[in-house]
Amino acid sequence: xxxxxxxxxxxxxxxxxxxxxxxxxxxxxxxxxxxxxxxxxxxxxxxxxxxxxxxxxxxxxxxxxxxxxxxxxxxxxxxxxxxxxxxxxxxxxxxxxxxxxxxxxxxxxxxxxxxxxxxxxxxxxxxxxxxxxxxxxxxxxxxxxxxxxxxxxxxxxxxxxxxxxxxxxxxxxxxxxxxxxxxxxxxxxxxxxxxxxxxxxxxxxxxxxxxxxxxxxxxxxxxxxxxxxxxxxx
Amino acid sequence: xxxxxxxxxxxxxxxxxxxxxxxxxxxxxxxxxxxxxxxxxxxxxxxxxxxxxxxxxxxxxxxxxxxxxxxxxxxxxxxxxxxxxxxxxxxxxxxxxxxxxxxxxxxxxxxxxxxxxxxxxxxxxxxxxxxxxxxxxxxxxxxxxxxxxxxxxxxxxxxxxxxxxxxxxxxxxxxxxxxxxxxxxxxxxxxxxxxxxxxxxxxxxxxxxxxxxxxxxxxxxxxxxxxxxxxxxx
DNA sequence: GCTCAATTTTATGTCGACAAATAAAATACA
DNA sequence: TGTATTTTATTTGTCGACATAAAATTGAGC
Numbered sequence: 001x002x003x004x005x006x007x008x009x010x011x012x013x014x015x016x017x018x019x020x021x022x023x024x025x026x027x028x029x030x031x032x033x034x035x036x037x038x039x040x041x042x043x044x045x046x047x048x049x050x051x052x053x054x055x056x057x058x059x060x061x062x063x064x065x066x067x068x069x070x071x072x073x074x075x076x077x078x079x080x081x082x083x084x085x086x087x088x089x090x091x092x093x094x095x096x097x098x099x100x101x102x103x104x105x106x107x108x109x110x111x112x113x114x115x116x117x118x119x120x121x122x123x124x125x126x127x128x129x130x131x132x133x134x135x136x137x138x139x140x141x142x143x144x145x146x147x148x149x150x151x152x153x154x155x156x157x158x159x160x161x162x163x164x165x166x167x168x169x170x171x172x173x174x175x176x177x178x179x180x181x182x183x184x185x186x187x188x189x190x191x192x193x194x195x196x197x198x199x200x201x202x203x204x205x206x207x208x209x210x211x212x213x214x215x216x217x218x219x220x221x222x223x224x225x226x227x228x229x230x231x232x233x234x
Numbered sequence: 235x236x237x238x239x240x241x242x243x244x245x246x247x248x249x250x251x252x253x254x255x256x257x258x259x260x261x262x263x264x265x266x267x268x269x270x271x272x273x274x275x276x277x278x279x280x281x282x283x284x285x286x287x288x289x290x291x292x293x294x295x296x297x298x299x300x301x302x303x304x305x306x307x308x309x310x311x312x313x314x315x316x317x318x319x320x321x322x323x324x325x326x327x328x329x330x331x332x333x334x335x336x337x338x339x340x341x342x343x344x345x346x347x348x349x350x351x352x353x354x355x356x357x358x359x360x361x362x363x364x365x366x367x368x369x370x371x372x373x374x375x376x377x378x379x380x381x382x383x384x385x386x387x388x389x390x391x392x393x394x395x396x397x398x399x400x401x402x403x404x405x406x407x408x409x410x411x412x413x414x415x416x417x418x419x420x421x422x423x424x425x426x427x428x429x430x431x432x433x434x435x436x437x438x439x440x441x442x443x444x445x446x447x448x449x450x451x452x453x454x455x456x457x458x459x460x461x462x463x464x465x466x467x468x
Numbered sequence: 469g470c471t472c473a474a475t476t477t478t479a480t481g482t483c484g485a486c487a488a489a490t491a492a493a494a495t496a497c498a
Numbered sequence: 499t500g501t502a503t504t505t506t507a508t509t510t511g512t513c514g515a516c517a518t519a520a521a522a523t524t525g526a527g528c
Contacts, residue, residue, distance in 0.1 A: 093389035
């Protein structure tokens with residue numbers, strides 16, 4: 001029975017219910033507070049958040065269409081399992097999105113975009129200095145989301161965000177157990193990518209993003225390889 | 235007051251309600267039966283499909299997260315407008331997905347995939363011979379969805395399907411008014427792409443898909459150019 | 469003691485109703 | 499007559515309750 005230590009939910013504005021539930025569940029899923037594959041009880045949730053089941057179901061429908069939960073008809077909804085067998089598809093998609101968003105960001109970024117990208121990079125750097133793995137994972141995702149936003153393409157942005165969320169969950173599987181630290185190179189690689197976006201050099205941004213993606217992919221693959229969960233579908 | 239000429243909806247199995255509404259609305263939106271930007275009245279829909287508002291709202295949430303409808307808080311839900319201003323983002327995404335799915339399909343396709351791809355191409359060819367523009371648009375989308383399925387990457391498949399649906403809607407804007415016919419080249423280009431997938435030549439599949447995408451993009455651009463709706467957001 | 473069937477239980481899918489928020493209509497006022 | 503303000507009406511967001519489908523439990527038969 002998990003306690004709910006969020007701001008007093010008793011007084012909420014009309015119409016914000018679904019979004020509230022959506023945010024709560026999304027955070028819990030991405031932070032692995034809710035384990036992949038674990039069932040979500042609508043009634044329990046309704047009681048915990050002190051609201052009716054209707055807004056909760058609507059939030060679940062939305063999460064389902066984003067692939068964060070899976071709905072079994074007439075049976076319980078479960079947190080989306082992590083598919084360790086089809087990991088290559090994830091890596092392919094992540095690499096391509098890194099490349100294309102970096103390339104387009106180099107073309108279309110505004111000063112405002114650069115401000116946000118630099119801010120997220122600063123947060124990431126601080127997390128690395130603190131050796132806070134969980135914070136690193138989260139801020140790394142935000143950094144790449146900022147680049148995706150600068151690319152000015154909602155289709156790519158949507159897919160990128162989905163992949164980054166999925167990746168965040170994947171990394172937590174490993175870093176929540178043994179508190180490790182991400183290799184330093186990532187900070188420098190980010191800096192290089194920023195430089196290419198600032199100077200509006202799409203080809204260079206693409207090249208650097210590719211290298212960066214390869215780095216991360218082999219990193220995750222190494223994590224998976226030294227683990228025996230790889231053949232289990234969580 | 236649109237009449238509903240679908241199979242008698244009175245007896246439906248439990249749990250199929252949301253999917254039923256989803257399918258009905260989706261079809262109506264993609265076929266432009268529901269005009270972009272037009273409001274969707276939950277109560278009317280509930281009466282027309284003879285069910286309560288709950289499953290209808292859940293279907294709308296799902297459609298919203300797929301970008302087919304837009305929900306204005308505390309106000310009516312509307313069919314997603316077609317954004318003629320940001321069309322380049324759509325073209326970029328479509329081109330990239332054509333390329334990457336063709337490339338991956340050439341690598342990973344099974345015999346079963348080939349069967350489906352050939353079947354869809356046959357349907358497309360028949361539609362072209364009949365000069366049935368609407369059927370062409372639909373079968374063309376299905377052909378590319380079959381390729382996307384063969385690529386064995388759910389992330390790319392999801393984005394591809396979304397873009398193909400959006401494209402279908404876009405084409406209907408033009409072809410529903412003046413019944414034209416798609417240029418013959420498309421049939422041959424499809425055949426070439428199939429050949430590259432059959433012989434498992436990713437580079438060639440990529441090259442052909444790129445050319446095919448460019449063809450379609452310039453086709454749509456021409457349609458838009460000779461129309462004065464381009465600066466209006468439907 | 470084990471397997472299968474009937475029964476209970478739990479959780480989902482759907483419904484009708486109420487309350488709040490926005491849009492539309494009606495009224496007052498300059 | 500045109501504009502601002504109140505009133506009405508429509509429509510959404512949320513609720514509690516009921517019906518139904520699986521799962522869990524119990525009991526019967528071998």
